[in-house]
Amino acid sequence: MNWFFIALIGYLLLAVVAVLDKFIVSKSVRPIVYTFYSTIFMFGALAALPIIDFNFLIGIDWWWAIVSGVSFGFALWTLFLALNRGEASHINPFNGGLVTIFIFILSFVFLGENLTILQYFGISILVLASFLLSFEKSLKHDGFHLGFVWAIISALFFAISHVSAKYLYGQYDFGTAFIWTRATTGLVGLFLLLFPTVRNSFKRKEKEPKTYAKKYSLFIVISNKILSILSAILLQYAMSIGSVTIVGAMSGVQYVLMFIMIYLLTKFTPKIFKEYFTKHEIKMQILALLLVVIGSVFFVI
Secondary structure (H helix, E strand, O other): OHHHHHHHHHHHHHHHHHHHHHHHHHHOOOHHHHHHHHHHHHHHHHHHHHHOOOOOOOOOHHHHHHHHHHHHHHHHHHHHHHHHHOOHHHHHHHHHHHHHHHHHHHHHHHHOOOOOHHHHHHHHHHHHHHHHHOOOEOOOOEOOOHHHHHHHHHHHHHHHHHHHHHHHHOOOOHHHHHHHHHHOOHHHHHHHOOOHHHHHOOOOOOOOOOOHHHHOHHHHHHHHHHHHHHHHHHHHHHHHHOOHHHHHHOOHHHHHHHHHHHHHHHHHOOOOOOOOOOHHHHHHHHHHHHHHHHHHHOOOO
16 A cells, blocks of 8 residues: 555645645736746656656557646646635635546546445545535635636546546556656646747836735745645656556545645734635535545545
8 A cells, every 4th residue: 555655645745735826826926827837847857868767658658648748737727727716725625526536437438447336435425525615605706606617627637637647657667657748748838838928927027015925936936846746746656556546536635734724824824825714614614624535535445
């Protein structure tokens, strides 16, 4: 069960990444610009080629590497759009529950992965949890909103990326498959250069009073990207040696930690990070998160 503990550490890091993503797209950087910088530097994965024992892909496998990488890039973009419109404590768990469901469907159809009765039951619980998490009550929203639509699209892209990567992990060693599926994410960055908003971000802007977020934005973004890379390596490796569906379902750990971090930040440092909570919403949130955890447990017992 080494893959289980590797995935666990990956989700611990990803919880921090998710909170920082929300902070960045809501305080300092527009989603499309943040997506550009989150994807274009993925070409840097090619720098690892001279220091590892790698192989070139063969035939149609290049297509699946591109599908995996590009889907991952669009998954990030649509997730950032969702976070820009909704609260991370709702959007991320909702997105994660749907990722698990979409991964199950795609891996069953294309990879032939079969689940046990308990794992099917876990899927059902995750559907219910996702439904509860879709009711966001905040200063801007009261229920289902456009942010959840973007989260659904993002979940489908993430699932496509993970399942196509899992296929390549079955054909090549981990290093080879990981590098090509990450490097091709850079193609999304090249595509985003077509948008004036991204190109204008290169221009020097007139000096203006800086908020806390803008003052430390470069440090926050770099730190977040380092944590993101580490979490991606750990989770992709766990998927390569374990079940892609089960590793995806373990995301419940991430959302519990996220909720705790967001609640503590809101309570003690509201000027830096704040989300709107009512007593009823906290109860519903805890219930939904418990369902996510319970649903995830059914995938590993």
